[in-house]
Amino acid sequence: GAVVSQHPSRVICKSGTSVKIECRSLDFQATTMFWYRQFPKQSLMLMATSNEGSKATYEQGVEKDKFLINHASLTLSTLTVTSAHPEDSSFYICSARSGGALGELFFGEGSRLTVL
């Protein structure tokens, strides 16, 4: 399957700081990438859809000013958690679709954020 790489895999930061997570599609171009968040023992929740060259679209209840998304190229999307707080501690996972709008979705390795 297609390869999606995410970095860093783990990050610990102090409350009030910002954290950037990178997501790369390694062997295909992705005009659209998706960012999910997963709390312990819960399912994946879509946060936002990252669109190359345009603004991201956010799901209801997700603060766009807190979770900044940039999709500067066909292979790279970044998620910045601004002014992080302990309640932002979670597992953030990016994904990209290979093969069109109905194609398979492949996930990055995930980034575990812990805010102290």
Added chain:
Amino acid sequence: QKEVEQNSGPLSVPEGAIASLNCTYSDRGSQSFFWYRQYSGKSPELIMSIYSNGDKEDGRFTAQLNKASQYVSLLIRDSQPSDSATYLCAVNRRAAGNKLTFGGGTRVLVKP
């Protein structure tokens, strides 16, 4: 009714037996369906995709789709302890702009 529903489990299966997982969805316009496996602390890994009614087999895995009844299932034959994980059903919902909607997942425990 949730858009995609799964029994949370745990589904306990003896080693070598068949694990049967079910998933129902509410959007009749859904066009593509996926099963993911997620180990604890890891990101989901795609196991199967299915787009048309009937069965699709890949190794020990068989996905079954019935659009009229709005369910999709996954069979794991000759279950191994390494199959112990949470299995996520995902549906491409046209009503949601072709975004993937995930079920809550079914936890499977394969006991030696």
